[in-house]
Amino acid sequence: MHSVVYCLLSLVLPSPLHRATTIAKLLPTHAVHKCVSSKRKLWKALSERPWDSLLRQKYRDCVYKHRRALSSYHTATEECLISNNNLGAFYRYVNRRITSSTGVGTVVVNGVALTDDYLKADAFNNYFSSVSLIDDGLIPNCVDVPLLSILDHIIGSFFSRTRCIC
Secondary structure, eight states: OHHHHHHHHHHHSOOOOOOHHHHHHHSOOHHHHHHHHHHHHHHHHHHHOTTOHHHHHHHHHHHHHHHHHHHHHHHHHHHHHHHTTOHHHHHHHHHHHHOOSSOOOOEEETTEEEOSHHHHHHHHHHHHHHHSOOOOSOOOOOSSSOHHHHHHHHHHHHHHHOOOOO
């Protein structure tokens, strides 16, 4: 009786969309999970035997393997995101990546430690406004100038204008 009612309700009521394929694409691959677990085991063994150089080399190799696997996973995720041509999903991904829950730490300007957010913002504003160029609205005529000399001028101008914030 219960299965008959369930079947009737499932025919009448809308069913939720199954997003298993979308969620599965977002989860790290088996290779990443395997690297994490082996790295954890090696770290535990290394903390018990810190003098073991062979174990340290295995741990270091495992760390490099984990970094490569994680990097390839992120690359594949970003390529999939770009190939889907979904602008909303792209912006959600970008906003998730640039959002940070940690603030800016203490900033030292001319030997003075700044901890207030407004003072830090003002210090960064002063620094970036001093090293940037004001646009005069003119477009230079560079028909006969080789590209290498333009790059030398831009790089030289940049380094001559930048200065240390501290």
